[in-house]
Structures are given as C-alpha cells and as structure tokens.
Amino acid sequence: xxxxxxxxxxxxxxxxxxxxxxxxxxxxxxxxxxxxxxxxxxxxxxxxxxxxxxxxxxxxxxxxxxxxxxxxxxxxxxxxxxxxxxxxxxxxxxxxxxxxxxxxxxxxxxxxxxxxxxx
Amino acid sequence: xxxxxxxxxxxxxxxxxxxxxxxxxxxxxxxxxxxxxxxxxxxxxxxxxxxxxxxxxxxxxxxxxxxxxxxxxxxxxxxxxxxxxxxxxxxxxxxxxxxxxxxxxxx
Numbered sequence: 001x002x003x004x005x006x007x008x009x010x011x012x013x014x015x016x017x018x019x020x021x022x023x024x025x026x027x028x029x030x031x032x033x034x035x036x037x038x039x040x041x042x043x044x045x046x047x048x049x050x051x052x053x054x055x056x057x058x059x060x061x062x063x064x065x066x067x068x069x070x071x072x073x074x075x076x077x078x079x080x081x082x083x084x085x086x087x088x089x090x091x092x093x094x095x096x097x098x099x100x101x102x103x104x105x106x107x108x109x110x111x112x113x114x115x116x117x118x119x
Numbered sequence: 120x121x122x123x124x125x126x127x128x129x130x131x132x133x134x135x136x137x138x139x140x141x142x143x144x145x146x147x148x149x150x151x152x153x154x155x156x157x158x159x160x161x162x163x164x165x166x167x168x169x170x171x172x173x174x175x176x177x178x179x180x181x182x183x184x185x186x187x188x189x190x191x192x193x194x195x196x197x198x199x200x201x202x203x204x205x206x207x208x209x210x211x212x213x214x215x216x217x218x219x220x221x222x223x224x225x226x
Contacts, residue, residue, distance in 0.1 A: 046217055106147050
C-alpha cells in the first residue's frame with residue numbers, strides 16, 4: 001500500500017526558508033522509474049507543480065520558482081524534501097507530495113500540509 | 120509553459136445524468152493529459168492518464184478523449200460520490216501544468 005505524508009512548519013515569516021518533508025511507504029526511491037513530486041495549492045485556487053525528483057537523482061523544477069527551490073531525497077529513510085527560500089505571503093498554500101511513476105502523472109498523493117507565511 | 124484552460128469552472132447536475140468537462144492546451148500535448156478528482160478529506164485521485172487510459176480502480180462510467188489541444192472528461196450516469204472537483208494536467212513536458220478545476224455539484 002502506497003502512502004505519502006507531508007510535514008512542515010505550519011507558519012513562518014517572510015524571507016525565511018520553508019522546509020518540507022515527505023515521508024512515504026509502499027515504494028522505494030531506489031527503484032527504477034520511481035519519483036516524488038511536490039505540488040501546492042493556495043486556498044481556493046488551483047494546483048501548481050513545483051518539482052520532481054527521480055530514482056536516479058534527476059531533478060526538475062518549475063522555472064517560475066526555480067532559483068528558490070531545492071528538492072532532495074533520503075532513499076534509506078523513504079523521505080523526500082523540498083526547500084523554498086525567501087518565502088513571502090504568495091507562498092501561503094497547502095503543499096502536497098505525490099508519486100509520479102514514469103510519465104509524470106501523480107498516482108498517489110499525500111493529504112497535504114498547510115503552510116502560512118505571515119509577519 | 121503549456122497553459123491549460125478548463126471549462127466550465129462550475130457545473131451542476133443530478134445523479135444519473137451525464138456531464139462533460141473540457142480541457143484545452145495552449146499547444147499540442149499529444150495525448151498526454153491526466154484527470155484528477157479532489158474530494159474533501161480524501162487524497163487526490165488519479166482517474167485517467169494519457170488522454171483516455173483509465174487508472175486502475177476508476178469506474179468505467181468515467182471516460183477521457185481528445186488529442187493535440189482539446190480534451191474531454193465525460194462522466195456517464197453520475198453517482199453521488201462523483202460530486203467533486205476535477206482537474207486536468209498535461210504530462211507532455213516540463214513544467215507540468217494543471218487546469219484551474221471544475222467543481223461538480225449536485226443540482
């Protein structure tokens with residue numbers, strides 16, 4: 001059974017760095033074709049893809065935020081991470097991690113974690 | 120970036136009816152389009168990918184069609200559990216992009 005769960009700070013101040021963790025089970029990031037992606041959704045708005053990381057450590061970023069994003073993984077502990085630097089109120093959203101098998105569709109999602117950026 | 124335009128943004132229908140949701144891409148994405156269902160308290164569910172391939176577990180009343188820039192999600196004979204928000208997503212190229220969503224409500 002594949003599950004994913006996001007965790008994060010809940011609230012942070014503008015200019016800080018947001019660190020998110022995705023802890024998953026039911027698959028391994030050392031397996032060919034496996035990956036983890038991050039997607040966010042501001043309240044009442046649509047979905048925005050942020051980044052993917054693959055089993056071979058290949059990484060893809062949304063260019064609209066590329067300079068601020070860093071995605072990484074800890075294969076041994078079944079975790080993936082996303083850091084967003086220099087946050088502002090526009091980064092307030094629910095952040096999801098999801099599994100993209102080959103082809104970048106997301107077949108399993110986490111429940112999401114709400115992040116608020118406020119001074 | 121490929122812009123995904125989804126319509127309508129809101130749709131009201133009754134159980135038993137059939138509905139269609141449109142998703143248009145700003146350039147050709149071949150058949151690389153996925154549809155997701157979002158419901159409160161549940162994780163997002165992948166329904167269809169590659170335009171028309173049903174994900175395992177998706178009921179057969181759901182169908183997807185289209186290629187190039189124009190795609191459609193059709194739900195035949197709506198069940199009560201189908202009332203939700205639906206998103207399209209192109210998986211042809213990076214950056215991956217989503218439509219703005221369609222909220223399907225009970226009439």
